[in-house]
Amino acid sequence: MPTSHDSSAEPVSAPDHKVVLGADRPLRLDCGVELGPFTVAYQTYGELNADRSNAIMICHALTGDHFVAGVHPVTGKPGWWHELVGPGCVLDTDRYFLICANVLGGCMGTTGPKEINAATGLPWGLGFPVITIGDMVQAQARLLDHLGIDQLFCVIGGSMGGMQVLEWAASYPERVFAAVPIATAARHSAQNIAFHEVGRQAIIADPDWCGGDYLLQEKRPHRGLAVARMAAHITYLSEAALHRKFGRNLQDRKAFTYGFDADFQVESYLRYQGSTFVERFDANSYLYITRAMDYFDLAAEHGGVLANAFRGTPTRFCIISFTSDWLFPTPESRAIVHALNAVAANVSFVELVSDKGHDAFLLDEPAFHATLSGFLDGAGYHRGLRRRGGP
């Protein structure tokens, strides 16, 4: 995994990059702390064109990372948006230069609570400053500077990724030609804060969390983190999807065992989700990233009026929601559309019919892919992008 510095040249298409940024100019975080130098781990797919106009920043969700396509180095499974990425695909690597960075506070290489604090030589743990969606985007903007890209053709992301898209458009309007916030909201709802709090309390309740110092004590709060994941995972699906996938089917048995084993398939599935998650995710990162989402309230950052976040925006927006998403339901997207309309922004909006719940944006949803493809084609035409080798 090559590590370079702000001033060095960066080979743009090699995978698994790491760059140290902010040594001269630390990030000024929303909490007031200055953070620097800091590391950003990122992946790229495709090639940056000559006029550096074809870059798409992909923003990942809470438990995602920068391994959008290809094989994930920890799980060995395909990246989270692998179906969308490749030559001729929706995110066409013959046409676009895709960038995805692990968020600040994450646990896949970017500076976060599990990394070493140079000042102490120990893992940050709870000494890591609480970060915000704005801080994550600020770090990504530094990466763009480093890559020598003035303007992104598009910023795209679902869920917490969509929050980053909105923050990008609000904070760096001139650097965002087009923006696609998917299955997201301009502020985290009370119910969603509540679910996050359950997850955090599950982690904190685990004695192996050790007040956040589990790395020093060579422990891992796997039980608490698994419970947090299980609770969250339910919110990513829809009741209809759970009914269709599992219903009340029993797991490898013909009758109830009258005990507390996983009699039902849905129990077995949830336990599996919990147990695999802890192998690839850091518990403290889970605390920090959920907190960043809780704190997100774009209107509050702009005098309480969401439209103010987008006044005079030159960006073309495509807002996408899914009918069965109850974590980020369509009214949250409509609120964004209303704000954009109030400032006469260039905005299209589609609510897609799906029974797959919030996770629809990660799944094989042809109408979603067609919507994305169509919007990118149209925006690409206006940006003067051509397919590599094409007309």
Added chain:
Amino acid sequence: MPTSHDSSAEPVSAPDHKVVLGADRPLRLDCGVELGPFTVAYQTYGELNADRSNAIMICHALTGDHFVAGVHPVTGKPGWWHELVGPGCVLDTDRYFLICANVLGGCMGTTGPKEINAATGLPWGLGFPVITIGDMVQAQARLLDHLGIDQLFCVIGGSMGGMQVLEWAASYPERVFAAVPIATAARHSAQNIAFHEVGRQAIIADPDWCGGDYLLQEKRPHRGLAVARMAAHITYLSEAALHRKFGRNLQDRKAFTYGFDADFQVESYLRYQGSTFVERFDANSYLYITRAMDYFDLAAEHGGVLANAFRGTPTRFCIISFTSDWLFPTPESRAIVHALNAVAANVSFVELVSDKGHDAFLLDEPAFHATLSGFLDGAGYHRGLRRRGGP
């Protein structure tokens, strides 16, 4: 707390009864185990009339108990349906004789995992047999035998209480003149099983659960049980109610603390719900009772056809659901209505508009109270009930 036996006379209006039943004839549980003798703790309100025709069995929900009205002996707060119970109230103690028993597997006096197993002299713990909604109702029927009541005027209950109502009507049709299942379902959904499994895993993950033997080891899995309660509590409310009550309001502070304290009111509220719950509820009871709900599937008990559960039923039904209840959404009630219609049962159905979510049945909802009152009046007329001292 007086304890009597099957054969003894029971003063019907004194509060806080306990009776030992099944010494001669144990309960035959669905899991195949025979349980007996067993204790039933129950409360009564009002007086049984001369022809013993005015008894209403109230069935409590998962974390409820038999303290429907009056002061709860542990919390010091009013009983869970206190607004409905009293002279001239919806559940008119001048007219009806109300009975509510703590369910089998519960932790407020009825035999359950925290009680002493006479065979060992130790708390049952996980040695307690897994019970079902059918077993709970069977135990209640034994209580009715003991009280000398052949037929209930009405069985009423919400949520898991509603499951018991359905089971009563299906298993003892001749003993149920009227039935009011509220905010319930004829089978537990995959999503609801999933939420229960999260709660159970939170408890089991707590080292103080001690494999279920925490009472012997003088510990309590309070952290795990609190997390379970927090997760469940979210499902009892609606997003609209959470937004209305808390929104993104901060708790006793004007700005984010950039930490993991309860910055938001909704966090503080949830933590309070968790911490108070553990003072009054037993963790193993939580496992057993959630399991009973998971296993509930009335159609499966009747050849896979729900209508078969009610074929030839003489009972008058009133089915009630709430628009914002996403734990037991209206389609679950409709499925019950369809089954009852298929056997030409006497059924009325109302979906009440409320933004209070599943908990609406526990809250001050005038339309709900009016519906209940109207149905009971009508059914009472058909049953020939008169108000005490009235016409």
